[in-house]
Amino acid sequence: MLLIEPDAVAKIDSACITSGIPGFALMNVAGRAVSAAALRDYPGALRYVVLVGPGNNGGDGYVAAKALIEAGATVALFRLFDGQPTTDDAKRAAAECACPVQKLEEYVPMKGDVVIDAVFGAGLTRGLPASLIACIDKVQSAGLPVIAVDIASGVCGRTGRILAGALHADLTVTFMAPKIGQMLLPGRIHSGRLEVIDIGTPLRLLERFASSTGINHPAVWQIYSGPRAADTHKYSHGALTVFSGGASQSGAARLAAAAALRAGAGLVTIAAPTEAMAVNANHMTAIMLREVDDQNDLAQLLEDKRLQTFILGPGFGVGDKARDFALALATRRLVLDADAITSFRDRPEDLFDAFALGETRLILTPHDGEFSRLFPDLAANQALSKVERAQHAARRAHAVVILKGADTVIADPAGRATININAPPSLATAGSGDVLAGLCGAFLAQNYPAFAAACAAVWHHGDAAQRAGAGLTAERLINFIET
Incomplete structure (x- = not known):
């Protein structure tokens, strides 16, 4: 029944690190959970297309891509940004991922693609870049299945509103606890089926930083x-x-x-x-x-x-x-x-x-x-x-x-x-x-x-x-x- 606000995620991550749980360990569990969900729900995919952003959400995507490659799947990796990721954990995940990275604008949907959206997380408060909106249009027009990492890119994790465009996920793999924006419309619709993964965050920290808003139960x-x-x-x-x-x-x-x-x-x-x-x-x-x-x-x-x-x-x-x-x-x-x-x-x-x-x-x-x-x-x-x-x-x-x-x-x-x-x-x-x-x-x-x-x-x-x-x-x- 617990829900968490987007701004609580960073506080929980910081408290985990203080408690001796490395941030990269949490990222590794999260990314591998995404890859496991992709293989379980879409075993017949011809190609897993992983879209990554510059932050820790993108880091989860790099870990997922690496795990999919290790499982023998075909993976194509596209990034929104030029240069290095913006966090140390995401940089490490990118460095350890053996998949070549292409620009987001170069993605051309193909029959048999399954898209993994690891561009932006629940803390996004601004509109999406034009290149990502164009990519969303291509994905939705092609009718491809989408797995969102934590939350569909473009959905505000606090309000559930759409910030000038958002992917429509069939499955969202989120971590620690659901976000309020995944319960409110239209964010709930864009989340598709919601799967909450325990990545090892101590319950005491979730309870400490949980929102005063919960799921009616x-x-x-x-x-x-x-x-x-x-x-x-x-x-x-x-x-x-x-x-x-x-x-x-x-x-x-x-x-x-x-x-x-x-x-x-x-x-x-x-x-x-x-x-x-x-x-x-x-x-x-x-x-x-x-x-x-x-x-x-x-x-x-x-x-x-x-x-x-x-x-x-x-x-x-x-x-x-x-x-x-x-x-x-x-x-x-x-x-x-x-x-x-x-x-x-x-x-x-x-x-x-x-x-x-x-x-x-x-x-x-x-x-x-x-x-x-x-x-x-x-x-x-x-x-x-x-x-x-x-x-x-x-x-x-x-x-x-x-x-x-x-x-x-x-x-x-x-x-x-x-x-x-x-x-x-x-x-x-x-x-x-x-x-x-x-x-x-x-x-x-x-x-x-x-x-x-x-x-x-x-x-x-x-x-x-x-x-x-x-x-x-x-x-x-x-x-x-x-x-």
């Missing part, structure tokens, strides 16, 4: 998900209230409520306006129903102190009512979704101030458009990664922020973050977000801390979609939730 919340006690009743195991919109917009609330019940909430109630009572009653059995039209009705509802967790937003409508309801719930646990998020676009500070004190009890679930309405400056800042945008937003709002997408990021005010990687494309369907809101509410109601509740909800959302398979609808998705 059940270990994040398992401590809160034990079996129910023998004296559990429906209120003690999670009473959740979901607010419904009008009669013709009530389906979203029912999706959220049904998902919450499936995820283990002990008692789920839909609070609906008068006009939506009949349509909700006609579609529900185990879900309770309560008439709530205005602030007075809400105040009466809140007199029941057993009701501590709420979902507001799915199909509710944008406007003053959503804002007033959200602020009235400021002392309770709240999942704010969809219309309720947009309702604060003119005065987001009102929401943030209301939840500023005490434990984190607010979960926000915006997609990119909704995020830009609450946090326009963060959304517009292209220097920030998706993780950094979510972290800044979480601190500002004193909330857990689920920044949704194919690479959903969950962040909390303390700076923790996870990237979710188990969600299939089939989740891009109407109502899927309502189901996610219901899952968040269910885990909050079961007394998970807000960050753990959000991480659990996002992971179970993806897990259910994977098992549901093709033809996914939001209604069908609920039947595959297993917690």
